[in-house]
Amino acid sequence: MKPEETENFVQLLTAHQSKLYAYIRSLLPDSQAVQDVLQETNLVLWRRSEEFEPGTNFVAWACKVAYFQVLAYYRDNKRDSMVFNVELVSMLAKQNEEKLAGSKDLQRVLSSCLAKLPEQSRRLIQQRYAAGGSVQAIAEEQGRSVGAVSQMLYRIRQLLQECVQKSLASEQGE
CATH class of the missing domain: 1.10.1740 (Rna Polymerase Sigma Factor; Chain: A)
Known part of the structure; x- marks a missing residue:
């Protein structure tokens, strides 16, 4: 080898x-x-x-x-x-x-x-789930409240969940 x-x-x-x-x-x-x-x-x-x-x-x-x-x-x-x-x-x-x-x-x-996802949403998800990423750090970087960033992430995750469910259902012919 x-x-x-x-x-x-x-x-x-x-x-x-x-x-x-x-x-x-x-x-x-x-x-x-x-x-x-x-x-x-x-x-x-x-x-x-x-x-x-x-x-x-x-x-x-x-x-x-x-x-x-x-x-x-x-x-x-x-x-x-x-x-x-x-x-x-x-x-x-x-x-x-x-x-x-x-x-x-x-x-x-x-x-x-x-x-x-739109570029901004994708970037937000990448920041949050990158090593060491946190809602607090994103909020500080963007000048937003922690609650506002949490809400944006929640909505993006909901969109992802719906997309994944629809995609898997269509692949299984449902």
Whole structure:
């Protein structure tokens, strides 16, 4: 693997740790087991990094690896009081994979809706949700009251919510 490919893979792996953790957590009840399986999953992902095709869905690939690590965990710990049920774990895994795919759709639709906002509204949202952004800082910068800025942000979020709901409904053919 070339150095830039290694760097890209590490960036993907670290950027998606929280999603991977949440996915594993949805399949295992014990937080220590989740940490153990996440660590093992990361090792397997690293060992198999050359199998990942750049441009494909990293999260889906990583979750599939995590799924098999969860199954291995249950197999190796079947003496525990919890009964190992492959069908249940499979059903939970499928539901969570669908949720992750849905969150990608939601992000895409939200980006599209943000682009439709007037420039001033889009800039206000970006200021508010940028690292360290606050209503207080925006109010001071614009010479407005905190209440006025809060009200503007509320209205913009309402517009975004309506846009996202309409877009998702039209994509689903409703």
